[in-house]
């Protein structure tokens with residue numbers, strides 16, 4: 001692997017808007033690195049705890065650290081600490097960090113500070129921003145469909161502006177003409193940025209993308225302009241909800257079907273209330289063993305996808321709900337609370353809401369902000 005300084009661990013950050021496929025793509029990168037004989041440490045990040053992403057990273061057998069309660073830029077020291085913990089645990093050859101999907105300005109607030117202060121330990125790869133093509137085609141005005149309000153779209157645009165590599169993900173879902181249209185529009189809008197095309201789900205393009213990240217020189221001067229008032233307003237328009245629910249039944253039942261029924265009810269409510277979903281993700285896992293179901297919805301009018309299925313029926317388990325949508329968090333709280341209540345008692349299943357929180361992310365206040373290394 002062409003790591004310019006083999007003494008240093010490679011540090012990769014893979015950003016992109018909520019639901020773009022960061023977790024899926026990071027797992028593919030990590031698997032590829034593992035195949036190449038490298039040890040990998042993963043870092044997940046969210047505004048709150050009880051994270052589906054951490055569960056997914058751990059389930060794939062990677063060492064993982066989770067940073068909660070704020071994004072990397074505002075929790076820079078926690079990021080450094082997490083990297084240190086992973087080093088102590090497994091001495092990774094490569095770190096891959098997933099920033100929060102509503103976060104931007106990561107070059108100036110995370111990448112440059114890491115290079116300046118920890119450049120001896122880590123070799124930072126170019127910063128990739130992933131794009132969900134269906135979402136991007138709408139945001140760029142190429143296709144009609146529901147989208148977000150302008151301050152949320154400001155964040156979306158800033159994320160792409162600072163990318164050194166834009167990875168158009170989910171190409172398995174796209175006819176060649178739509179992909180060409182999107183690629184042309186992105187190249188016109190961000191002419192200096194490298195664009196790659198991948199399917200994180202199927203693995204297409206992952207190897208070429210990784211090789212590009214390991215070989216490409218990085219831009220290390222200049223921070224983009226960011227209006228932190230608009231950025232903060234945009235983030236605050238997004239409601240976040242995390243819930244954990246225990247489920248116990250007298251007899252075993254089909255957890256996959258149950259989860260699909262649950263997401264159907266949530267989606268119907270979201271559409272009735274006119275709420276645009278950025279990403280709704282659910283996991284359902286039995287109390288015993290490693291079995292896991294994961295269900296995703298990346299837009300209110302999209303189709304929910306059961307991306308991992310439980311292999312066996314179960315009688316007791318835990319449901320985790322992570323919902324990010326453009327909505328008043330209290331509305332989300334009420335909606336999820338009601339659906340859980342509806343399901344409680346059905347077919348002898350007892351649901352117990354262990355944890356429920358809903359909030360708007362606070363104003364981003366980066367620990368550091370540098371214009372250059």
Ligand SMILES: Nc1nc2c(ncn2[C@@H]2O[C@H](COP(=O)(O)OP(=O)(O)OP(=O)(O)O)[C@@H](O)[C@H]2O)c(=O)[nH]1
Nearest residue numbers: 018019020021022023024101170199200201279296
């Ligand atoms: N068809 C297809 N689906 C994909 C691909 N990559 C990711 N997805 C799906 O997109 C959804 C969101 O993927 P995640 O990896 O959780 O996205 P994320 O960017 O980490 O989401 P957040 O952490 O919530 O911001 C899931 O249903 C994935 O299975 C892909 O290449 N093709």
Ligand SMILES: [Mg+2]
Nearest residue numbers: 022023053098
């Ligand atoms: Mg994720």
